[in-house]
Amino acid sequence: MNIALFTDTYYPEINGVANSVYILKNELEQIGHTVYVFTTTTPGSPEYEHNVFRVPSMPFALITERRVGIFYQPRLASIIKKLDLDLIHTHTEFSLGIFGRIMAKELKLPMVHTYHTIYEDYTHYLTNFKTLDKRAKAFARVFTKVCCNTVEQVIVPTQKVKDLLLTYSVHKEISIVPTGVNLKKFNPALYSQEDVMELKKQYNIQEQDKIMLYLGRVSKEKNIGEIIESMPQYMRERENVKFVIVGSGPEMENLKQMVTERNLDGRILFTGAQPWDNIGLFYRMGDVFVSGSTSETQGLTYIEAMAAGLPIVARRDRCLDDILVPGWNGYDFTDRKGLLEGLDAVLFSSSGIAYGENARKNVQKLSTEAFARNVEKVYEEVMKRDAISKKREEYESRKIRRLFRR
Incomplete structure (x- = not known):
């Protein structure tokens, strides 16, 4: 498969999301997939990175050690359209995640999303007032629900997070795939x-x-x-x-x-x-x-x-x-x-x-190899459903055309 990973944080940044995406790219490549990463510019990043594309970015105002990139870059979009992608996998709900969603829609590709961060635990960065914090937490829940319900399948690392998303009324298929560790x-x-x-x-x-x-x-x-x-x-x-x-x-x-x-x-x-x-x-x-x-x-x-x-x-x-x-x-x-x-x-x-x-x-069961294989299974399930859905759409279109010919 040709797979595109969209993330706001990536190597050499040190955090769970950056590490997870870095491991996933390397391990998927080891089992034969072609993987592209679309992420932000990061101080100290290598001069050359195989199949890694970085968009201009700046420190995020609320969490300065994190970065936010351009939501859409036409030059990069034209490159993405030539990659013959099979699937898009987003790892953020924000700038690069929005870019990934736009490309999935334009190219009519299935999209998988990994939910990495429980945002209602971070609303204190937005407000110091309890009444406003309650509203911020409510918004975080609704925002998360919308993001997860507008993809083909959601990946979470633990049962804890799956149960949380169910309380948010996320109705899409949710797969539990713990991130592996080297x-x-x-x-x-x-x-x-x-x-x-x-x-x-x-x-x-x-x-x-x-x-x-x-x-x-x-x-x-x-x-x-x-x-x-x-x-x-x-x-x-x-x-x-x-x-x-x-x-x-x-x-x-x-x-x-x-x-x-x-x-x-x-x-x-x-x-x-x-x-x-x-x-x-x-x-x-x-x-x-x-x-x-x-x-x-x-x-x-x-x-x-x-x-x-x-x-x-x-x-x-x-x-x-x-x-x-x-x-x-x-x-x-x-x-x-x-x-x-x-x-x-x-x-x-x-x-x-x-x-x-x-x-x-x-922790021996949590190898990086097992992680990639489990994500690969999710991709395969999504691709099968997407193929069936496209056949159904094609069949329905033919039926409509026949009706008009009569």
Whole structure:
């Protein structure tokens, strides 16, 4: 098949959507498909990328680390019309997603859409007023419903998201296809103990320190503040525990201020954004991956952390149903007591439970190869339905023409 992927974020950006689309392109090509990506210009992107087309873009006003591109570019549209595409797959509801919809309509192609982001969890970027926030959330639900009901099929990463879309009255076929992770990239055996110690030295971390790790976007919906709020007494009683936050985002300065006010400078460390190629080493530095987020559609960083051999201690969320087994590869929590008990069990318990080893075992099913094969099955189903629909339309047209001949 000739497939076009439309996305507002792509490699070398570091986020779940960019990673998902990058993996999908590479794996679909490995099994014989021709894949084109249409995305935004990104600082630091490679000079040459095979079958990747970028449109001029600028930082998105509300989330400045994300970019928004031109909704329609005639020059690029003329190129797309010559590619003999079989199917269009959008990964955004906005600029490039709109471009993809326009091209699908012009070329009469079937369209698949992956719903990556629960927008009602992000409305705080639009308004600080509760009454307006309720309206914004209502709009987000209606907007999502319209976007999903105007494609041939929707892909979501977890049952949690499928159930949410059903409450929005999405009536199109919804397939659950978890994004795969390049498990080899996060194999702890790739990094020597010397590599890990060298990285720890950069942040004044001692060999005997126990490292709580968060890696991802530093933003309000990730609820990192809840973890920090729980740390003053915990860290006073456990002098060798440190919390390392890897990533950047709009909440960074607020969180740094929280840390200073609680006299936790030197115990809670901010590394800022790190190059994608170094992320595996940062996971290797941790002893436990910690998150207070409930805004994830799948939680790729949880899977990456597990692939790196880290147990998880995370706020209870349905996106973790298939990967987190409390007491076996980590713990979930609903309050501060549960968070601290989970941390103690993983970091200090002598129970003999191989949390890290169990974590690695549990994510082996989420390979990038399986991800691409499952998406390919969705494409095949959509293509069959589209072929039947076109035959039906042709048959109905012939019937109408015959009636007029009489």
